[in-house]
């Protein structure tokens with residue numbers, strides 16, 4: 001837990017009580033006019049030119065200097081500023097009430113950075129899990145062409161395979177290793193190098209608050225992938241998507257996105273991470289995998305669709321807007337979140353109440369999905 005965040009939440013609540021009461025909607029200025037709404041599209045629906053513009057912009061961010069203190073975080077690029085921000089907040093924005101809103105804003109901040117720092121003219125694309133699952137390494141996302149996000153990693157030797165990190169465990173399920181696991185050698189990210197290590201979910205289960213000591217350790221190495229057809233075939237399915245969208249409460253929606261039917265199988269959030277292998281599935285450092293942002297764009301799209309299916313605005317500002325606390329897995333135990341609770345993104349964005357990030361198409365979240 002981040003005591004400072006909790007403290008800020010209390011301050012915000014106190015301030016909110018000292019001004020005339022508003023409905024939450026009044027707090028989000030209607031600056032998003034219909035003519036301003038930008039469209040986020042599926043990767044496969046972009047032209048080849050648009051796909052290249054996106055990966056060029058990501059490569060540009062990987063080349064831009066970090067704006068954080070290297071001595072504190074080991075960052076070597078602006079791209080890594082986003083990675084360490086995710087790591088820094090991992091213990092307050094997963095498996096809780098904050099998860100969806102925090103990642104919605106994080107993906108938006110990344111999209112804005114591509115546009116502002118790298119002149120990217122487009123929007124953040126998303127990854128249609130089901131459409132691309134049939135043959136995932138032949139999909140436009142991961143086929144390794146210059147117009148993909150690069151492809152499968154090289155196969156590992158049997159000995160290296162044995163030492164490959166196991167993927168994220170959910171309930172009783174441990175996924176089998178896939179045929180890759182080594183360096184990515186094709187497509188736009190063939191020369192991309194990473195440095196942060198895999199930390200794993202157990203570090204988030206420490207009853208003591210705070211980050212693991214070695215969280216910002218940095219060991220330069222190639223970017224690796226282990227794309228799993230098994231995970232795609234079994235879990236990135238229409239049935240799982242239908243089941244998720246049929247959730248009747250936000251508690252159920254959050255549960256199903258990580259853990260299907262409570263039977264201990266990975267839900268679509270976890271499965272999308274697992275499908276990419278250990279780099280993309282690490283609980284802390286997964287944004288080192290460029291597909292992270294497209295995956296979370298899809299989660300945002302599905303949440304938006306689910307919110308829209310609710311009665312009025314009950315899934316945006318009402319009874320089914322939020323469920324859960326302010327710490328990951330509620331470890332250590334923390335208060336239930338409210339729309340006034342503040343969430344933060346370190347140097348990327350000032351802390352702000354969750355209510356600012358509940359609705360797509362309002363305030364500065366001026367986009368929609370197609």
Ligand SMILES: *[C@@H]1O[C@H](CO)[C@@H](O)[C@H](O)[C@H]1NC(C)=O
Nearest residue numbers: 134135136137138139143229
């Ligand atoms: C996926 O597509 C590739 C390239 O077309 C093909 O070689 C491979 O057999 C396919 N795999 C599956 C599981 O269909």
Ligand SMILES: *[C@@H]1O[C@H](CO)[C@@H](O)[C@H](O)[C@H]1NC(C)=O
Nearest residue numbers: 071072073074216217218219
């Ligand atoms: C940076 O990485 C090195 C090498 O892993 C590590 O020894 C050092 O503690 C890290 N610095 C920080 C601030 O985490």
Ligand SMILES: *[C@@H]1O[C@H](CO)[C@@H](O)[C@H](O)[C@H]1NC(C)=O
Nearest residue numbers: 170171258259262263264265
């Ligand atoms: C998933 O559901 C199973 C069965 O209900 C439960 O035992 C397990 O703890 C859950 N895992 C997570 C990560 O929520």
Ligand SMILES: *[C@@H]1O[C@H](CO)[C@@H](O)[C@H](O)[C@H]1NC(C)=O
Nearest residue numbers: 171172173261262263264265
């Ligand atoms: C998970 O494993 C435990 C212990 O092996 C077992 O009792 C339980 O029934 C299993 N749960 C599921 C959902 O398979």
Ligand SMILES: *[C@@H]1O[C@H](CO)[C@@H](O)[C@H](O)[C@H]1NC(C)=O
Nearest residue numbers: 251323324325334335336337
């Ligand atoms: C937090 O939410 C849970 C579930 O709705 C509820 O049982 C609990 O009483 C709440 N805690 C507080 C302090 O309001």
Ligand SMILES: *[C@@H]1O[C@H](CO)[C@@H](O)[C@H](O)[C@H]1NC(C)=O
Nearest residue numbers: 002004084085088345346347
């Ligand atoms: C990490 O979180 C702390 C608050 O817990 C904040 O002061 C700091 O700026 C954050 N750093 C980054 C890089 O997000």
Ligand SMILES: [Cu+2]
Nearest residue numbers: 086093094103
């Ligand atoms: Cu995350």
